[in-house]
Amino acid sequence: MEFITAVAQFAWIGWIVLIAVFLVIEMLTLDFTFLMLAIGSVAGLAVDLFGAPIWLQVLVAAVVAALLIFGLRPPLLRRLRRGEDPTPTNVAALIGMAGQVVSTVTALGGLAKLSNGETWTARATASASEIQVGAPVRVDRIDGAIAYVTAVPAVSAPPEVDA
Template sequence: MQSMWDWFSEHAWVLAWAGTALVLGTIELTTLDFFFLMLAIGAVSGAVAAATGAEFLVQVLVAVAVSVALLGVVRPIAKKRLLKPPPSSFGVAALVGQSGVVIERVDAHNGLIRLAGEVWSARCYDGRSIIEEGATIEVVEIRGATALVLEEG
C-alpha cells in the first residue's frame, strides 16, 4: 500500500498547480477584475495536464494557452455583462428614449410600433403628424399602454 507521502511526491506538479490556482483565486476575490480568475483557471488546466502525466513544458503551454484565451475572449464578455451599472429606470420608464419601428401607420388616434421586441399601440406625440409604416421612431413618453412617439431623423 502506498503512503500519503509517496502520493504527494508522485503528484508534486499537480499540487503545485492547484496551489497556484488557489492563490490566484484568492487574489481575484480581492480585486474582482476577472484577471486573476482567468489565470487561476489556466493553472487548473495545468494541474489537469500534470494529472494526465504530461511533461512540465506541456503543462506550462496548456496553462498559458488557456489563460491567454480566457483573458482575450471570456474576460471582456464577463466584465461587460457582470460589471455594467444597473439601469437608471425600470419598467415602461426604461422605454422612453428608445427607438422603434412603425408597423402600422401612426397618427393622433391610431398606430402600432415594434418596440423592444414587442408590439405597442402608439400615437404621435405632437398630435398632428403622421408617421408611415417602416419609419423609425423615438419614444417620447408612455401613457398607460400607449407610446407617444416622434419620427427620428
Template structure:
C-alpha cells in the first residue's frame, strides 16, 4: 500500500489524466457536456500536479474550481450553440414522423402507443377519431411528452402487419 501511495504522490498527474480521459470517454454516452466539463477540471488538476506535485490540496481546489466554472459558464453557452444549430432535433422531436402501433385505445383524451421500441402516452390528432388497440399509427407532433398520433390507414383496413 505504501508503494502505491508513493507512486501516486510522484505521478499524481497520471491519475488526473486517467480521470480526465475516462470522463471524456463517458461523455460520449451522455452527450450532455457535463462529464466533459468535469474532465476539464481533472485536466486542470493534472496540470497543477505537474507544476506543484506535492500540493494535493491545491490540485483538488484547482480541479473543482475549473470544473464548476466550466459547468456554470461554458456549458450553457455550448448547449445553446448546439441546440440552435441548423437541423438540430432533440431525441423527442426525432419521433415526429415515426410509425408505431397503438398498445391501448387512443382517443382525444389519451391512450398508449409503442414507437421506436418504447411505450408512450398518446393522444389522437383528430378529436373525432378513436384509434383501436393494435392499429398502426404515425406520430404527428408532441405535447410535452405525449405523442399526438393519427392512424396510418382507416380503421377498417388493419391489414396483416
C-alpha cells in the first residue's frame, strides 16, 4: 500500500518524463502522433495537479490523446502535405515505365533499356517465358537492381481514313 501511495504522490514526475520523451520522439518522427500523446500527458498532469487518483489521470490522458489523434491529427497532416509534389521519384518513378529489350529477357535474366535512357538487368515476370530483343516492355516492379518486366504488344498506327 505504501508503494501505491508513493506512486500517486510522485505521479507528476512520471507525467513530465512522459511529456519530454514524447516530444523528443515527435521531433525525430515529425508525424504529429507523439505530439498528441504529449498533449494527452499534459492533460494527465493537469488532472494530477488537481489531486485526482492515478486511474483517472491515465483515463483523462488516454481520452484526450485519442481525441487528438483521431480528430486533430488528420487535418494537420492534410494541411502540412498540401504543397507536396505528387510526382513519384526514385524507384517509384520506374514502375510502369516503358522500355525495350536489349538482350533477350527470361525469368533468369536479360537487359532492358528504359525510356529514361537507363539500361537495367531485367527478368521476365511469371506470365512471360522469354521476351525477344527489340520487344517493347513495361516495368512491373523493381527488386534491388533488377527490373521485372512484362512484354507489351506493339502499338500499331490507326488506319488512315480517306476523306
